[in-house]
Amino acid sequence: MMNTVSDYHRLKQMAAVIFNAGLQAVDPERCVDRYLSLTDNHLRVGETAYPLDTIGRVFVIGAGKASAAMARAVEAVLGDRIDHGLVITKYGHAVPLQHIQVMEAAHPVPDENGVKATAAMLDLVATAGPKDLVLCLISGGGSALTPAPAPGIRLADKQAVTELLLGCGATIHEINAVRKHLSRVKGGRLCEQANGAAVVSLILSDVIGDNLDVIASGATAPDPSTFADALALIERFELKKKIPPVVADLLFRGAQKEIAETPKPGDPVFDRVENFIIGSISEALLAAESQARKRGFNPLVLTSMIQGEATDVAKVLCAVAKEVDRFNRPVAVPACLLSGGETTVTLKGNGLGGRNMELALAAAMELDGVQRTLLLSAGTDGTDGPTDAAGAFADGSTVARARAIGIKPEAYLANNDSYWFFEQMGDLLVTGPTRTNVMDLQIVLVDTH
Known part of the structure; x- marks a missing residue:
């Protein structure tokens, strides 16, 4: 003793x-401040400058436990230059904002509020066009907070799969490989909704190795994983008979190439996408x-x-x-x-x-x-x-x-x-x-x- x-x-x-x-070193507002600034009407993100006089509308979207705090830092930089904004955070993690709407949802198992908030975010992104800028704020928790089930999948199905994956000893890399293939927003699919707008993501990493495709299931990053990978993980953890049949069927059909894969590295959808990791462990x-x-x-x-x-x-x-x-x-x-x-x-x-x-x-x-x-x-x-x-x-x-x-x-x-x-x-x-x-x-x- x-x-x-x-x-x-x-x-x-x-x-x-x-x-x-x-x-304190990974306070999200401090992290944003280190990467984002406005000088001479140029929005600077890291070493990249975006002249605002050539940009139409500015959208600010995001998801994660830190997304509301990150949004507050963005508001301090851009103010009323923000045209539209919506971030999704965990219950109890919201902060007061002036130009960006905050919606709260459940984590780690998604809920109906998450479905509604994600639908609203996707509807907003769908109004963007090639002249616009979508500033995306991503942090850990973003996967659970953005449930957008693939066609034929219900929220209850995603909840069941999430609970099984969380309890079987799978790593976050493995969990998110499955999540990406059951979603309309994860695995780079958010970029498919932006209609050619420039997409800039500020990312607070919560995964080992800071893999862009894994953090919050890589909404704005190419996805190297496949339906076959996701199906193999389900089988390795002996979950095939436990997950909802509709999920097993979707993964099987995807592995047979009957369903379109998530966008991969080199896909043109990422030509105007930049991802910046602004903080990590x-x-x-x-x-x-x-x-x-x-x-x-x-x-x-x-x-x-x-x-x-x-x-x-x-x-x-x-x-x-x-x-x-x-x-x-x-x-x-x-x-x-x-x-x-x-x-x-x-x-x-x-x-x-x-x-x-x-x-x-x-x-x-x-x-x-x-x-x-x-x-x-x-x-x-x-x-x-x-x-x-x-x-x-x-x-x-x-x-x-x-x-x-x-x-x-x-x-x-x-x-x-x-x-x-x-x-x-x-x-x-x-x-x-x-x-x-x-x-x-x-x-x-x-x-x-």
């Missing part, structure tokens, strides 16, 4: 400070690294591409922490180990939790009895699974403290019930909506003895 309660609370506070520094890690150094820790960024089952990742992170604690390697104490990415959870129980809390609970068991070592795993969007927490803290005293009040950590882990475990322990991290989303951040602090 840790030497003192004050050691635990001090490290807990320090981890929260380092996490918040990472969040890398910026969050760099800021966290800097903050840790300021606080007296020796920081080490392990990776920005962490993935795999949450419980397995916990074992690896804790193994590194123990190495630091015992041998002062690969970095000397006081140390701050940092990683980012997105783990998965294969559901076996019926409890309440998310991948970060699952990772933290597994870490608590790995760290049992290890002194002055603490882990925080949390989602940068402020939400872990279907809960109100971003993640949780765990340290070498967590298991002992739990057992002292009659709580069995292994039972909660087996039931995927990490939320209620940490809620009872008082070790949840609750931030509320951060209105950003660049995957998850793990912070492991190993203090001096």
Whole structure:
């Protein structure tokens, strides 16, 4: 057990400070400001300039947990030069806007409000023409928030498929490969609706590797995946008999080339499309690294591409922490180990939790009895699974403290019930909506003895 309660609370506070520094670095309004400016009637996006006197109407559309905050930054730059605007965000993530309508919908499982909002967005884009500019604001969560079922598919079918994919341990790359082939907006299909207008996307990445075709299912990016890929994933995760028959039939017909594929790299529909990634987990890690150094820790960024089952990742992170604690390697104490990415959870129980809390609970068991070592795993969007927490803290005293009040950590882990475990322990991290989303951040602090 840790030497003192004050050691635990001090490290807990320090981890929260380092996490918040990472969040600030990927604040969506700051990210937009770094890429978007208006000078001499030229809209500059990165190194590209768009002379507004040659552009007809300016449309601002978007989807994702950060889209409303991104839209507020766009309004600050363009103001009343915006002719039409609509963004779709998660419930509770809206902000007041003057020129752009905000609609809210469900995440991670789509709902009817998402269908209505996406239909309104597609109707708006369909009014654009070759002289117009469509500025698209995309962030994580955009897939669930833009349900536009392919012909013959109902919302209930998409909901069922989404829930099955979320619970089977599939990565976001795999989940979105399926989503793209059940949609009229994903996989680059949004660009097909723009009637030749110039399309510029500002993208906040929430996927490992920052793949344009995966972030929010790549609404404005070429799609290298195919119906055959999607069908193979359904079969690999043994979901073919579980998904609605109409979905299985659509994927099969698509794989047989009876249905048109999503637009691929080189398709002329992308001739006037530019995509800019304006923020990612890398910026969050760099800021966290800097903050840790300021606080007296020796920081080490392990990776920005962490993935795999949450419980397995916990074992690896804790193994590194123990190495630091015992041998002062690969970095000397006081140390701050940092990683980012997105783990998965294969559901076996019926409890309440998310991948970060699952990772933290597994870490608590790995760290049992290890002194002055603490882990925080949390989602940068402020939400872990279907809960109100971003993640949780765990340290070498967590298991002992739990057992002292009659709580069995292994039972909660087996039931995927990490939320209620940490809620009872008082070790949840609750931030509320951060209105950003660049995957998850793990912070492991190993203090001096």
